[in-house]
Amino acid sequence: MRLVGSPGAWLVWGAVAFFLVNLFGLVLAVVVNSFSVQWFGTWWPNGLTTDYYASAWQDLGLLDVLVVTGQVALAVVALSVLIGVPTAYALARRNFPGKRLVTVLFLLPILLPPMTYGIPLATVLYKFDLAGSVAGVIVANLVPSVPFVVLTMTPFIEQIDPRIEAAARMCGARTLSVFTRVLAPLLVPGILAASILVLVRTVGMFELTFLTAGPGSQTLVVSLYESMFSAGIRAQQAVDAVAVIYTGSMLVLLVIALRFVNPTQLVTRLKEPAP
Amino acid sequence: MTAPTTAPPVSPPGERPPGIAHRLAERGIDRVLLLLVPGVVFVVVLFAYPVLYGLQLSFQPEEGGGPFANYERFFGDPYLRDTIWITLRLAVPAALFNVLASIPIAYRMRGAFRGKRVLTTILVVPITLGTVLTAQGLISYLGPAGWFNKILIGIGLTDEPVRLVNNYWGVLFSLIITGFPFAFLLTLSYLSGIDPTLEQAAATLGADRRRRFRHITFPLLAPGLAITFCLTFVLAFSVFPSAYLVGLPQGETRVISIVAYESAFRDTDYPLGSAIAMVMALVMLVVVGLVLVWRSTMYRGATGGKG
Known part of the structure; x- marks a missing residue:
């Protein structure tokens, strides 16, 4: 410069x-x-x-909200990795008829804004009595997270040389030990990066959580929104205190995320599946 | 009828023809594909099924009438119909601004320089703020008694506080703050995917800075910009919390997500809510489709870079 x-x-x-x-x-x-x-x-x-932090903590039951947020975020990360990584592996290693269709199916939930599919999704979840519970919030948040893991992990797995696996098999390794001894260690950095991004997205995801959460299953963003929306009932400072707690936790997550992921490279890698 | 040409594919004498599993494996179908099952089942059950269910539900109006009654109601009632224009009026300027503003900034930042990573991080931070915090900040900062208006009055630009929140501008600012970092990141990554030697070659041939950008960089960047525009537009078009919090949800910024949400969950008219969500998806698809058609007329070859 x-x-x-x-x-x-x-x-x-x-x-x-x-x-x-x-x-x-x-x-x-x-x-x-x-x-x-x-x-x-x-x-x-x-x-x-700092009085308003104390009052916000008590009035809004922030401890419970933080526990719910943590539960939802961790469950979403774990489940989306468990579902997404095998899918990404199959997509990275095989060319099969209908692969484009499957790819589009995984692209759509990321490209469409949550509001469009969130309303029908919440309707379906209400029909099966899932909405309003922590489980419903987790399920709703998985919808964009699983495809996100698939799309970030596929290029990552593609760059792992398949001959490494072939060599392991040549040396007599069974599928389980190929996976645990060879693939898993190579996948860890990618899984870590994807998990952190999913974590950030889930903690910040407003729409889907808002549409499916009931009392007792709100995450931090949603209870921040609710406290802002019902402004006037409580002091503006208490609402701001919640906002600061939210931003603080998001900033910590982002700083951790940026240690593992270079944002520009991530987008360049993501660019490829686009038509 | 013993012509050897019609015999099944080469099976050397003494060996049986390859089994079905083998033949499928040659086309890429084998047991590895079983790994796809959980993911595909998940997307079908939780994404495709709800969307199709919503589509089907939208043709079953609660108050009777033909299958299209919900759509007729949406397009017949100006209070509902106009939300499309209100939303477009917010989303198109916001997306255009985000894309156009990120071009010069990304252009200056494509080379390597000290502090690039820090600056990128700072520009990306607003993503973490989220719409709700941004709304709260806009209310305190841009409000009539906020610092921004105090400074404007202090330096004598205006005598009365400028009204910047709880109207169109508040929502537009919120869309820019949350959308710009995203557009910037995409533009920067597209731009760093363009081989810098192309521009150097043009410089050797005597093209000045403006012509290099106009004839070399921009045509290579344009397809990426089209994608960036689509993604930021889609984000802006579905604006929801900030339209409530910093807008005028019953007037100027009564965007389409608000009516979809209110019909489905406040009035518990799920069919109408689903119908509006479908209209929303349709409008987005039309705009994105138009941009992509325009994009297909552009150069789509290699950009020569690492991208």
């Missing part, structure tokens, strides 16, 4: 800086408000306190 650039460069970096400054102000406003005693119409609140 040269320090003295063309006017165009200045304009671009200026716009980026403007965007980031406003974004920073936006986040800071929420954080400051969550710590403020009272903040109305002035530049800075007239006193800082």
